[in-house]
Amino acid sequence: MNSVFQRIDCNFIPVSNLEESINWYVEMLGCALVWKEESGYAALNVSKSLEEGKSANIEIGQAMITLVESENFSPLCFTKNGQKHPYMNFYTNEIGRAHQILSKYGFTEEQIIDEGNLQYFNFYEINGHYMGVCCF
Structure with missing residues (x-):
């Protein structure tokens, strides 16, 4: 049977403070902010190799990071x-x-x-x- 999936679109990462986390991922890991929603979501490209605002998942088939502001989570490990x-x-x-x-x-x-x-x-x-x- 052929797979119905073509790629991983994004990895959801729960965060306690969206703005602080966006800044950390951009400054510390060199990610690029693609979009942010008032509802507490932000998508980031892992690499800054794309034109600003372009999504790596759509443009080049690379998974993105989506930060999700959450009031309750356990650190992932x-x-x-x-x-x-x-x-x-x-x-x-x-x-x-x-x-x-x-x-x-x-x-x-x-x-x-x-x-x-x-x-x-x-x-x-x-x-x-x-x-x-x-x-x-």
Whole structure:
């Protein structure tokens, strides 16, 4: 059977303060704000490679981040073999630079793990969600 799905459209991330979270994702991770609704939603492209206002999910088939202001959520994380595991990875070809930025502002204390073809580290974003960064 052929899949009826073509891509992941967006990843919903619950946040406690929409404006503060938008600023954090734009300033800290380099995301680009695409749109924001008064109802508490904001869509961001992970990369700023598109013209302002263009949606990565529509233009180039890349999943976007949609921040959802929520009054009650638990930070996203799970465990595997007793170890914390990030629920989402960001890809970069500049893992050293990404690590330096997140470390400088206290969002990670983890070192870059180098497994040969894969390098990665994990961090906590402003709402306490446990995320990862990888490079391969």
